[in-house]
Amino acid sequence: MSRTEQVLTPMFVDDAGTGIVIAGLRRYNLFTAAFFLGRHARLIAELAHVSGAGTGHDVLDIGCGPGKLVRALGALVGREGTAVGVDPASSAVDYNRRRDHFPNHRYEQATAQALTVPDTSFDVVTCTFVMHHIPEQHRSTAIEEMWRVLRPGGRLLLADADPSDRMRSALTRIRRLTRRGEEPVDPFADVDIRRYAETVRAVGFDEPEFVRSKYSTGILLAVKPADSAV
Known part of the structure; x- marks a missing residue:
C-alpha cells in the first residue's frame, strides 16, 4: 500500500491482484466531503x-x-447517450444499481486493467482518483485498455489529488510529528497525475494537457487521434 493510502484512506482495502478497492462507500463519501471542504459536488461538475x-x-467512468x-x-x-460506470468492488x-434508475446508465464490475466493454x-x-489504487505493474495496461475502448477522436480524462502547497506542508508536518526519525516526505507525491503523461503518449494519444483545478485536483486530458486504426 502506498504512503497516500496509509495516511489518508482507511476506508480502502488492498485486494491482491486487483488493487485498492473501496471498503465502505459511506466512509468514502465522508472522506471526500472533508478533503474537498464541502466542494466535491463542484469538482464533479467541473470534471464532467x-x-x-x-x-x-x-x-x-472507470x-x-x-x-x-x-x-x-x-x-x-x-x-x-449512455453513461457507464465500472468498479472492481x-x-x-x-x-x-439500487440508486440510479436512469435507463441509459449502467454499472458493471471490472478492473481498469481488464475492462469488459467492446x-x-x-x-x-x-478515470478519477483511481490510478494510484491500481497495482503499479498493471497501470500501463489500464491506460492501454482506455485507449482500446475509446473511439478515434475520443477523449481521455485522468485526475487525482493535487492539494495546495499549504495542505502539503501541513500534512508533511503531521507526518514529521507522528513518524519521528523518518525523513519528511510529500504524502501526495505518488498521486501526481502527470506521472502518467509519458505512458499516455506511448500508447498513442496526442500530447496530453495538464489542468490544475481549484478544487485540489490535477487533471490530465488527452485525445485519441481521429485516424487511429483501433
Whole structure:
C-alpha cells in the first residue's frame, strides 16, 4: 500500500491482484466531503464539463465508486447517450444499481486493467482518483485498455489529488510529528497525475494537457487521434 493510502484512506482495502478497492462507500463519501471542504459536488461538475462529454455521447467512468461522476456525465449526454460506470468492488456496483434508475446508465464490475466493454465503444473515458489504487505493474495496461475502448477522436480524462502547497506542508508536518526519525516526505507525491503523461503518449494519444483545478485536483486530458486504426 502506498504512503497516500496509509495516511489518508482507511476506508480502502488492498485486494491482491486487483488493487485498492473501496471498503465502505459511506466512509468514502465522508472522506471526500472533508478533503474537498464541502466542494466535491463542484469538482464533479467541473470534471464532467472538462471531459468534453456532450449530447449523444457514450461515456465510461472507470473506478466509479458511488457513481457521482457517472450521473453528472449522464446529465450531459442526455437520453441520446449512455453513461457507464465500472468498479472492481461489487458493493459499489450494487449500490449504484439500487440508486440510479436512469435507463441509459449502467454499472458493471471490472478492473481498469481488464475492462469488459467492446473496442471503440466510447467517446469519453474518465478515470478519477483511481490510478494510484491500481497495482503499479498493471497501470500501463489500464491506460492501454482506455485507449482500446475509446473511439478515434475520443477523449481521455485522468485526475487525482493535487492539494495546495499549504495542505502539503501541513500534512508533511503531521507526518514529521507522528513518524519521528523518518525523513519528511510529500504524502501526495505518488498521486501526481502527470506521472502518467509519458505512458499516455506511448500508447498513442496526442500530447496530453495538464489542468490544475481549484478544487485540489490535477487533471490530465488527452485525445485519441481521429485516424487511429483501433
